[in-house]
Amino acid sequence: MKRERLPLRPAAQYRELGVELVPGQRVVELGLERRSVELENGATIAWDCLCIATGSDARRLPALEDALYLRELPQAEQLRGLIERREPLDIIGAGFIGCEVAAVAVQKGCAVTVHEALEQPLLRVLGSELGGYLAGVHRTHGVDLRTSVASTPRPEGNLLVAVGSVPRTQSGLRLDGGIVVDEFGRTSAPDVYAAGDVTKHFSPLFETHIRVEHFQTAQRQGFAVGRAMAGGTEPYSEIPWFWSDQYDLNLQYAGAGLAWDETVIRGALGAPPFSVFYLRGGRPIAVAGVNDHHTVARARRLMGERKRVSAQQLADPSFDLRRALA
Numbered sequence: 265m266k267r268e269r270l271p272l273r274p275a276a277q278y279r280e281l282g283v284e285l286v287p288g289q290r291v292v293e294l295g296l297e298r299r300s301v302e303l304e305n306g307a308t309i310a311w312d313c314l315c316i317a318t319g320s321d322a323r324r325l326p327a328l329e330d331a332l333y334l335r336e337l338p339q340a341e342q343l344r345g346l347i348e349r350r351e352p353l354d355i356i357g358a359g360f361i362g363c364e365v366a367a368v369a370v371q372k373g374c375a376v377t378v379h380e381a382l383e384q385p386l387l388r389v390l391g392s393e394l395g396g397y398l399a400g401v402h403r404t405h406g407v408d409l410r411t412s413v414a415s416t417p418r419p420e421g422n423l424l425v426a427v428g429s430v431p432r433t434q435s436g437l438r439l440d441g442g443i444v445v446d447e448f449g450r451t452s453a454p455d456v457y458a459a460g461d462v463t464k465h466f467s468p469l470f471e472t473h474i475r476v477e478h479f480q481t482a483q484r485q486g487f488a489v490g491r492a493m494a495g496g497t498e499p500y501s502e503i504p505w506f507w508s509d510q511y512d513l514n515l516q517y518a519g520a521g522l523a524w525d526e527t528v529i530r531g532a533l534g535a536p537p538f539s540v541f542y543l544r545g546g547r548p549i550a551v552a553g554v555n556d557h558h559t560v561a562r563a564r565r566l567m568g569e570r571k572r573v574s575a576q577q578l579a580d581p582s583f584d585l586r587r588a589l590a
């Protein structure tokens with residue numbers, strides 16, 4: 265995609281909406297007491313109501329500060345350059361970013377080695393069934409996937425570190441792996457809201473605080489928080505959803521990444537389309553489907569509407585999940 269097409273909206277559109285954009289200036293102080301933020305250049309901007317939407321940074325490994333971390337455009341361009349030149353690439357971390365980069369790079373002809381501390385790729389989010397399946401997929405495509413790696417490798421040459429993210433939180437607010445907000449985006453400080461990756465938000469559906477680092481949630485929670493700041497009374501209450509494309513596989517996930525105590529496979533594991541359901545106390549709390557969009561979409565509705573469906577029904581591809589939605 266061309267650089268000029270990347271901004272969410274052209275600057276003129278913000279002016280038309282009556283939004284004053286202050287680019288190139290970091291906020292260095294929220295000014296919770298005096299109600300005015302301070303910018304890097306020393307300027308201050310007074311506020312009646314404040315929203316923090318500062319996202320997250322790539323988690324860095326102190327011993328590997330010089331490596332490539334994928335967060336901003338220059339690093340993405342650097343990565344694209346080395347992939348286009350078919351240079352060898354080592355990746356630390358077999359999470360979504362590590363796996364997606366590995367898939368693209370190996371298909372473009374790079375020699376790719378992935379180093380992962382856990383026994384399978386994406387193990388924490390997807391569990392061992394899908395983790396094991398994806399490990400096989402990557403290896404079949406030629407990725408040298410090394411799992412259960414005990415110490416941080418220090419390969420020479422191109423190294424991408426993709427080991428998760430850290431929310432860009434602010435002091436003076438209640439934090440717990442993110443800025444803690446309620447279902448309206450309200451923080452612990454009066455008239456201060458937060459939205460997107462930086463938050464750990466209360467989900468009425470899951471009855472707990474959840475942190476989601478995906479585009480759709482950031483966007484839709486952002487809309488909801490904006491409405492709440494303008495006096496709206498509708499809480500944000502949706503099942504998070506995202507997808508990941510690796511090779512010819514479209515992996516879709518709906519749920520909040522919470523701990524589960526049982527998995528149920530719908531279809532044949534390893535023969536797409538199939539899905540894995542994650543249950544807690546007999547209730548589905550997440551689903552991950554491989555080339556199985558319909559199952560994920562229906563399961564998302566089931567979870568959102570808190571419909572009851574048994575593990576046997578989930579496991580049975582001949583049981584139409586729409587029947588449980590009626």
Ligand SMILES: Cc1cc2nc3c(=O)[nH]c(=O)nc-3n(C[C@H](O)[C@H](O)[C@H](O)COP(=O)(O)OP(=O)(O)OC[C@H]3O[C@@H](n4cnc5c(N)ncnc54)[C@H](O)[C@@H]3O)c2cc1C
Nearest residue numbers: 290291317318319320334335460461477478479480482506
């Ligand atoms: C490489 C990569 C691939 C991804 N792929 C996917 C994907 O395929 N699907 C998906 O759903 N999600 C994906 N994500 C996650 C997705 O990008 C985030 O969930 C989403 O961007 C979060 O939106 P946000 O508005 O909360 O934060 P951001 O998009 O991070 O925006 C935060 C903004 O705040 C600015 N900022 C930070 N601190 C300050 C400050 N002190 N003062 C002023 N401005 C500040 C930042 O410069 C930035 O512009 C990916 C992320 C990365 C890094």
